[in-house]
Amino acid sequence: AQKITQTQPGMFVQEKEAVTLDCTYDTSDQSYGLFWYKQPSSGEMIFLIYQGSYDEQNATEGRYSLNFQKARKSANLVISASQLGDSAMYFCAMREGLAGSSNTGKLIFGQGTTLQVKP
């Protein structure tokens, strides 16, 4: 069963506008972490933001925020004031359990969303 679902294969956004990238997840664990990574055409995966399952506040990192809705099992990434350099593939990922658990070190990725920012 697919555990991370990103339903938007590709998206366009106008420069300086905000955009939301969708991510839903499936897990029976109470403890888990959700991550968003950006992958430019160069291939390197760049960490953007993290949300722990017990975190009550939505995570924010500069222009990135994570809209965490635990009951709906969704963890959408919001990018405010899009820039041309934001054009890339974006991956949502989940880690079940916490440090030292049986799933230590394993991230499950979604299929990704390609974002193109138009000038």
Added chain:
Amino acid sequence: KAGVTQTPRYLIKTRGQQVTLSCSPISGHRSVSWYQQTPGQGLQFLFEYFSETQRNKGNFPGRFSGRQFSNSRSEMNVSTLELGDSALYLCASSLELAGQETQYFGPGTRLLVL
């Protein structure tokens, strides 16, 4: 602090050969995970090493193996290469402490099997 480094960055091999990829984690990180990325299968977890021990393994055949050294550097080996092994191989390191599980990735090694 230097990031995760991977060598080589690009590699071309032929079917049946074997290959070794190297990953140096961020200083102080003791966990190293490896992933394979292909257009068809996306990003898939290969294995994870912590303090020279494999702690977790993905669903890959035994041709894929790895190890970790005392300085936390890790290598992965693929024997008897197949065309389908052509992929971007990414390694990631983390502190693996509670609240600091974030994995930081290297630039990857692009492997082409002919």
